[in-house]
Amino acid sequence: MNPQQTIRLAVIDTDSGFVTVLSKRAEAAGWQLRIAASAVPPEELVAMKLNALLLDPGVLGEDGWGYLERVCGMLPDLGVIVCTGRSTVAQRVRGLRLGVDDWITKPCHPEEAMARVEAVSRRRRRGRHESELGPLVAGELEIRPDQFQAFVSGESLDLTRREFELLQLLAEAKGQVLEREAIYQRVWGYAMAHGDRSVDVFIRKLRQKLERRSPGWGYIHTHFGVGYRFDPEPVGGTADEALALPEPEPEPEPVSQVVHSSFTPG
Amino acid sequence: MNPQQTIRLAVIDTDSGFVTVLSKRAEAAGWQLRIAASAVPPEELVAMKLNALLLDPGVLGEDGWGYLERVCGMLPDLGVIVCTGRSTVAQRVRGLRLGVDDWITKPCHPEEAMARVEAVSRRRRRGRHESELGPLVAGELEIRPDQFQAFVSGESLDLTRREFELLQLLAEAKGQVLEREAIYQRVWGYAMAHGDRSVDVFIRKLRQKLERRSPGWGYIHTHFGVGYRFDPEPVGGTADEALALPEPEPEPEPVSQVVHSSFTPG
């Protein structure tokens, strides 16, 4: 547990008193803050890589509900806290149902606001520990987080950033079938629009680059109607290495952790 | 996918007025409820497989804070909502920092309490990505959500996505008779048109694939005029395996994973 996980928070409010006090305390706590006085486009929020968003819908004007809905829909992993003046039960219920995580009433003690931001952010602390530390090996492939790159016997696959992140995500979930929506959500950082084919296109690019450097191995498997699964296996037929290394595991039952240095290729 | 994911909530409170009204609404919404008038040991809460816990620390007595801490510590995936009378900012902050997800003040409109329970459950559910994907076992069958697939002794049934979801739904409701309309609603995500036979057709496909991999067992039973029921049982007569493996359990709930109704009456 990191009790003092640094939090990235954006505040959208014009109540300068509240904002100043909050800013002071938040910065004292080591949080990273962004302040805005009016609606910030969801795309920008994506780019900020926030943990949470604290806003007063009073400053949103007309389309406040629409804005909340868009933000909550596009960034399901973002904690959203509404902090506003008087409101009716119906309004609060509507907001919470839309995807808002907490709704507090001004005047509000900044300490409580911060505690609620923490409460909402507290979750998915699944340390990047293991992934940051060692390179992970799968088949002939070596994925090196420190290089943002993958290699086969020392030769780079020349992956772009996105390609690398996609490959890393799949490889870390080794053996699991990942849905497109989940993949998109975790690599792109926001919800996948219906009908978006980006994931497919990137999978194709990955397969091309993998094939070029490591022919004779299949890494990414398609699960129709669901998504993709990473599981390196020698492709039958012509591969020498495949014959030299008969599949050692008939059914890798334990869906345990990501195993870095698996079986030795030599 | 499932907007109407059924919520399992426990309430610990003695405020009978509040509890009765809340119960009524929650049950109308299809939630599964458990009411208690005093602290419930964390181990029991675990067994209840709850989404959320709503409690008034007033009824906890002396060790209220300790209890909250133990519960939040032992069940990190449980949403905890405190609903109590007047409280100080310091108390609320302390609670939230301890792991409480939301803190609301009585008197409190039940609709808002429910909305907050939903909000907390929603967020909790999203957080646990890879955590709770325990395979279900029934008869010779192993249903693996992480693979979107079912297996019999390691061999895949080659289910399509719809087939898998249907099977999973039935298996999770083990023993219960599910109406076609309900099945359709939960697997397809919208209401079944009158006269639609899709469910029947998929049941047939499932039975075929089950029969191919696990002959000698009957899994899906038809209830005339109602729907279907999942209940694995060795079919009498010619099956060797069935005879070689006499049913070890006469009727009780044997398997660990699929405990659906651990909600004890009373």
Place this chain on the structure above:
DNA sequence: CCGGGCTGTGAAAATCCTGTGAACGCAGGG
């Protein structure tokens, strides 16, 4: 014992899904 639903079945028809190649827009570097 009969008849009107209700369910099982097989196959055709309609849809949906994925792989793929290429065009497009954008941003940074030369």
Place this chain on the structure above:
DNA sequence: CCCTGCGTTCACAGGATTTTCACAGCCCGG
């Protein structure tokens, strides 16, 4: 300003999957 690398979007083709249909068999009340 042009060129290049990268990510996104489109359109199409080939399959896989789902839905629809017509018919046969089964269940239950009368």
